[in-house]
Amino acid sequence: MPVFKTYFKIMKKQLTGLILYGIMFITITLMVTFFIIRDSSKEFAVSRVPILLINNDGDNEFIEAFTSYLDGYVKFMDVEDSDDARRDALFYHEVNYILTIPEGFTVRFLSGEEDRLIKEILPDKMAAVQSVDSAIDNYLNMARVYIKYNPGFDVAELTEFLKNNPVSETEVIIESKKKDTLDAAEFNSYYFNYLGYIMIVCFVLGVSTVMMSFHGLDIRRRQFASPVSSRGFNLQLILANLMFVLVYLVIFNVVGYLVNPFRRIDFSLILNWINTFVYALVILCISFFIGITVKGKNAVQALSTALSLGMAFLSGMFVPQQFLGSAVLRVASFLPSYWYVRANDTIGSLTEYNIRNLTPVLQYMAIQIGFAAVFLAFVLVVAKRKRQVAT
Amino acid sequence: MAFQLYKTRLKCLFRNKENIFWSYVFPMALVTLFYFAFNNLFSSSDIKTINIAYVHSQTEQAQTEHAQTEHTQTMQDNQIENNMDALKNVLKSAKMSNGLPLFNVNYTDIDEAGRALEKDEISAYIVGGVSPSVYVKKNGLYQTIVKSFMDSYNRGAYTVQSILQKNPDALNQGLLDDIIDTKSFTTEVKKDVEPNVVLTYYYALLAMCCLMAANWGLDEVINIQGNRTNRGARISVSPVHKVKLLLINMLAGFTGHAGSIALVLIYMIKGLGIDFGNHLPHLILACVIGSIIGQFIGAVVGVWVNKSYGIQSAITTSVVMIGSFLSGMMYVDMKHLIAKNAPILSYINPVNLVSDSFYSLYYYDDFSRFYLNIIILVIMSVVLGVISYLGLRRKTYASI
Numbered sequence: 112m113p114v115f116k117t118y119f120k121i122m123k124k125q126l127t128g129l130i131l132y133g134i135m136f137i138t139i140t141l142m143v144t145f146f147i148i149r150d151s152s153k154e155f156a157v158s159r160v161p162i163l164l165i166n167n168d169g170d171n172e173f174i175e176a177f178t179s180y181l182d183g184y185v186k187f188m189d190v191e192d193s194d195d196a197r198r199d200a201l202f203y204h205e206v207n208y209i210l211t212i213p214e215g216f217t218v219r220f221l222s223g224e225e226d227r228l229i230k231e232i233l234p235d236k237m238a239a240v241q242s243v244d245s246a247i248d249n250y251l252n253m254a255r256v257y258i259k260y261n262p263g264f265d266v267a268e269l270t271e272f273l274k275n276n277p278v279s280e281t282e283v284i285i286e287s288k289k290k291d292t293l294d295a296a297e298f299n300s301y302y303f304n305y306l307g308y309i310m311i312v313c314f315v316l317g318v319s320t321v322m323m324s325f326h327g328l329d330i331r332r333r334q335f336a337s338p339v340s341s342r343g344f345n346l347q348l349i350l351a352n353l354m355f356v357l358v359y360l361v362i363f364n365v366v367g368y369l370v371n372p373f374r375r376i377d378f379s380l381i382l383n384w385i386n387t388f389v390y391a392l393v394i395l396c397i398s399f400f401i402g403i404t405v406k407g408k409n410a411v412q413a414l415s416t417a418l419s420l421g422m423a424f425l426s427g428m429f430v431p432q433q434f435l436g437s438a439v440l441r442v443a444s445f446l447p448s449y450w451y452v453r454a455n456d457t458i459g460s461l462t463e464y465n466i467r468n469l470t471p472v473l474q475y476m477a478i479q480i481g482f483a484a485v486f487l488a489f490v491l492v493v494a495k496r497k498r499q500v501a502t
Numbered sequence: 503m504a505f506q507l508y509k510t511r512l513k514c515l516f517r518n519k520e521n522i523f524w525s526y527v528f529p530m531a532l533v534t535l536f537y538f539a540f541n542n543l544f545s546s547s548d549i550k551t552i553n554i555a556y557v558h559s560q561t562e563q564a565q566t567e568h569a570q571t572e573h574t575q576t577m578q579d580n581q582i583e584n585n586m587d588a589l590k591n592v593l594k595s596a597k598m599s600n601g602l603p604l605f606n607v608n609y610t611d612i613d614e615a616g617r618a619l620e621k622d623e624i625s626a627y628i629v630g631g632v633s634p635s636v637y638v639k640k641n642g643l644y645q646t647i648v649k650s651f652m653d654s655y656n657r658g659a660y661t662v663q664s665i666l667q668k669n670p671d672a673l674n675q676g677l678l679d680d681i682i683d684t685k686s687f688t689t690e691v692k693k694d695v696e697p698n699v700v701l702t703y704y705y706a707l708l709a710m711c712c713l714m715a716a717n718w719g720l721d722e723v724i725n726i727q728g729n730r731t732n733r734g735a736r737i738s739v740s741p742v743h744k745v746k747l748l749l750i751n752m753l754a755g756f757t758g759h760a761g762s763i764a765l766v767l768i769y770m771i772k773g774l775g776i777d778f779g780n781h782l783p784h785l786i787l788a789c790v791i792g793s794i795i796g797q798f799i800g801a802v803v804g805v806w807v808n809k810s811y812g813i814q815s816a817i818t819t820s821v822v823m824i825g826s827f828l829s830g831m832m833y834v835d836m837k838h839l840i841a842k843n844a845p846i847l848s849y850i851n852p853v854n855l856v857s858d859s860f861y862s863l864y865y866y867d868d869f870s871r872f873y874l875n876i877i878i879l880v881i882m883s884v885v886l887g888v889i890s891y892l893g894l895r896r897k898t899y900a901s902i
Contacts, residue, residue: 157646157649157650158641158642158643158645158646160643184646184650195866195871198693198697198865198866199838199841201697202697202698202699202865203699203702203834203835203837203838204699204835205838210688227686227687227688227689228687228688228689229688229689229690229691230688230689230690230691231690231691231693232690233697234696234697235698235699238643238644238647239643241598241647242643242646242647242650244686244688245647245650245651245654246650247687247688248684248685248686248687248688249650249653249654249657249684251685251687252681252684252685252687253654253657253658253661255680255685256661256665256677256680256681257661257664257665259680260665260668260669260672260675260677260680261665261668261669272664281633281634281635281636281649281652281653281656282633282635282636283635283636283637283638283645283649284635284636284637284638285637285638285639285640285641286616286619286620286637286638286639409520413520413523413524413528416528417527417528417531420531420532420535421531421535424535424536424538424539425535425538425539429539430539430540434539434542435538435539435542436538436541436542439538462620462621
């Protein structure tokens with residue numbers, strides 16, 4: 112099978128690029144996995160918000176008790192003592208909250224006067240800010256009420272009261288019936304979404320370049336003069352393309368299984384695999400189309416970058432679909448990658464398998480097959496015209 | 503004559519489709535994609551009302567039923583009932599700092615609550631009783647808020663007890679009202695500009711565009727060296743002074759590239775509404791210097807790296823891309839990590855210096871940091887310019 116062999120000979124030249132993308136992808140995956148593992152402890156832990164505390168009131172018993180209480184809800188960060196450094200820390204989300212205790216706060220507060228702490232916050236981290244706000248308010252309100260109804264108190268008595276309160280913390284239980292399944296699903300939906308991006312880059316880079324070599328006018332003419340029939344030629348090309356796709360998918364699906372720290376083979380994973388296969392067919396048809404229409408290697412390079420980044424950003428491969436605007440999503444629904452990501456996300460959220468749950472997944476796959484058919488039709492039209500030109 | 507050379511060179515440059523794509527089309531496309539992707543991600547949305555469920559504890563339910571059938575309400579039942587009501591009321595009346603209700607409470611049974619938790623419809627559910635407990639699916643901020651709220655509820659109860667011990671008359675003086683009426687003890691100071699981390703992406707992207715001039719600079723010196731291109735060889739035998747021609751070509755390259763920067767900048771400011779602060783002249787100065795240093799980086803590679811054009815262009819592109827990565831274009835925390843752990847690196851990375859100039863224009867009130875960046879960039883440009891000139895001057899070829 113000379114055509115089949117030549118296909119992989121040409122592909123070899125692209126191998127460095129393909130491997131580089133693969134390595135980059137696996138490295139980033141491992142990094143993200145590390146974050147997922149770190150976040151998923153089985154015991155409840157308070158999410159401590161990083162804050163910067165600036166105490167202009169000096170150390171005293173009351174402030175000490177207050178900060179040691181706050182330590183249960185926030186993480187005190189050390190930031191260099193300059194205005195610029197503080198502002199940088201806030202800008203880069205190193206701290207979410209800068210709390211300043213103004214001078215004389217303790218005296219005013221203990222004498223029952225109304226006074227407030229000063230905060231600088233991150234407007235895009237309102238949940239964290241709310242968490243710190245309520246911790247501060249709870250504590251100071253308690254102190255306020257105590258002061259109001261115990262007119263002749265002393266500070267030691269007050270801090271003692273605040274320290275012992277509450278006698279017991281609220282019990283928090285993590286219900287983790289299906290925790291492992293959930294972690295595996297979270298990893299998979301991340302992995303397969305990102306894989307969608309890498310597949311576009313690699314397929315366009317690999318398949319399109321090879322197809323371009325085969326569809327040059329002179330090559331075409333020489334091929335017509337050769338004893339290999341046109342049908343055999345095309346069959347070998349299709350076979351080679353499918354071979355490439357299969358090898359690629361097997362490698363990345365196995366790697367995806369191996370690097371998943373929560374690995375388990377279940378029906379969801381098999382659905383993910385089927386989805387990648389369907390998607391691979393779409394991308395294969397698109398790459399084929401690019402390969403026979405675009406002239407010039409540099410153009411293929413530019414297209415592979417532009418197409419992959421565009422589809423990845425619009426379809427929610429990098430930023431989850433739930434965070435994209437509705438207008439963006441509407442535009443994206445004209446892209447096959449959008450349906451690929453949707454299928455992955457739906458598979459990831461499956462908790463039980465029945466016809467009603469699986470129907471949308473199958474629908475999304477069917478839409479992708481529709482895209483593949485459209486591009487295949489394009490390929491046939493263009494190929495036919497090229498054949499006419501060549502003969 | 504000089505203008506003729508300039509015009510011809512400009513024509514050549516605009517026929518180089520590849521350069522035009524990477525400098526004109528690609529940045530515009532990328533910034534649009536950034537805009538779509540990040541627009542909602544970090545937008546300053548307020549915290550949402552937290553969905554939770556409230557479940558009566560089993561014993562509690564049994565007791566209430568028992569009480570209802572027997573019509574004999576013991577003291578303890580009464581107390582539990584009161585407790586429950588108090589907790590329910592407190593949950594219902596809790597407000598966020600912006601006045602919206604903190605919780606959306608759904609009263610249900612334990613199975614239903616478990617199912618809702620599994621499906622992420624609620625963040626947590628509370629099982630009431632003498633000591634209420636909180637059930638969550640995973641750790642997180644909303645879960646922390648629920649816990650912190652329950653803690654404060656318990657504290658409230660304890661506070662009432664201990665005050666009543668010392669001051670039995672407190673109830674009549676409005677103790678309960680005081681407990682429920684939580685005051686806010688924090689006040690926000692707002693600076694003129696909001697800390698908005700998304701800007702780092704845009705600034706790094708624009709800095710990358712400026713530094714993309716490296717490819718243009720590379721083209722210029724390749725085209726003028728006799729041992730690299732045929733055109734270079736032809737120019738070598740022409741009577742034009744090489745330095746003059748190089749300067750004219752560099753100027754043409756700069757013009758071509760500056761056009762792309764102007765376009766991207768106008769698109770970012772007018773089209774997408776990205777905030778660059780209010781110092782337009784300074785902003786343009788930073789872009790111009792970024793473009794100049796980019797050209798010189800390309801020139802140095804073109805003169806001193808004795809390899810094929812493909813390798814040279816791969817080197818310039820990687821220098822710019824790695825620089826962009828280190829200044830936070832792909833991963834926003836990178837810039838800050840470098841500044842904290844390897845400050846030297848952030849002062850020698852030209853992409854970071856340019857993007858940091860944008861950042862300091864936006865975020866700081868004084869210009870000291872901006873000028874520091876600009877001065878370093880100017881020094882680097884001069885050094886690179888001299889290095890590339892040293893490689894180009896007085897070249898003679900015996901035979902090519």
